[in-house]
Amino acid sequence: MFVSLLTYTPEAERVVATAARLCYADVDCRALAERSNPEDDRQMIDKVLAIGHHGVLEHAVFSFAAEGISRALTHQLVRHRLASFAQQSQRYVAFDGGFAYETPPTIKADSELASRYHEEMQRIAELYTDLRQSGIAAEDARFILPNASHSRLIMTMNARELRHFFRLRCCRRAQWEIRKLATAILVEVLKVAPALFQDAGPGCLKGTCPEGAMSCGEAVEVRREFAEIYRIPTAES
Ligand SMILES: Cc1cc2nc3c(=O)[nH]c(=O)nc-3n(C[C@H](O)[C@H](O)[C@H](O)COP(=O)(O)OP(=O)(O)OC[C@H]3O[C@@H](n4cnc5c(N)ncnc54)[C@H](O)[C@@H]3O)c2cc1C
DSSP states (O other): OEEEEEEEOTTHHHHHHHHHHHHHOOSOHHHHHHHOOHHHHHHHHHHHHHHTOGGGGGGOEEEEEEEEEEHHHHHHHTTOTTSEEEEOOTTTSOOTTOOOBOOOHHHHTSHHHHHHHHHHHHHHHHHHHHHHHTTOOHHHHGGGOOTTBEEEEEEEEEHHHHHHHHHHHSSTTSOHHHHHHHHHHHHHHHHHOTTTTTTOSOGGGGSSOTTGGGOOSOHHHHHHHHHHHHTSOOTTO
């Protein structure tokens, strides 16, 4: 898996804090923006997060590239309707030289099962090639490609949606690969907008696990894990 933050709203925290101030001030927008400073912005963002005035978080937008992720993951990712996506096509891109794929750690850990898994992938690649060589278009040959096939995409989310995404997908109830992706994305945004994401993460960080009876029961370990993540250095430090 490779994840990188491609671009994001310049001065994201200043924009969000200014948008929040605007709601309560009888001052023109430019003057408000000019008055902004990092300390006041941080305090305003703390307030916004505390009172749940989360609409202003939508003014900060972040775009990521992700590669070497399975179609099983991307199928879950694109369920997040407030995000924007561009994903490599299996119609316009043919995998005539073979296809890359993900191997779950549980399968990797069992050498016999892993070897059968890789053999099966090899067989699929051979059939894919046979189909293509028989004149079948990539859009039909792809029907035999597995969930494990690697994909790449660019995704854009605003800070409000990202915080929602982290709540659902950094949770230990989320599937391991999307959890790994969500956690890697959280690490990236914490470097550039630490105030906006200061308390982002699974629901159990701030109280009882929202999963109820389906809880993983590991809230203590989860809190410890995220305490380490929040300690990562920021871009300014
Ligand atoms: C652990 C886990 C297990 C899951 N298992 C399954 C499963 O078995 N089957 C399955 O189908 N899905 C499953 N999902 C996916 C899940 O149901 C959601 O589709 C996915 O997490 C996207 O969440 P969302 O709809 O809250 O977020 P987004 O689409 O990112 O939307 C964010 C928020 O915007 C609001 N919103 C967005 N669109 C609308 C709308 N049209 N109307 C009203 N409000 C809207 C909602 O408040 C929503 O929470 C699972 C997700 C998780 C985390």
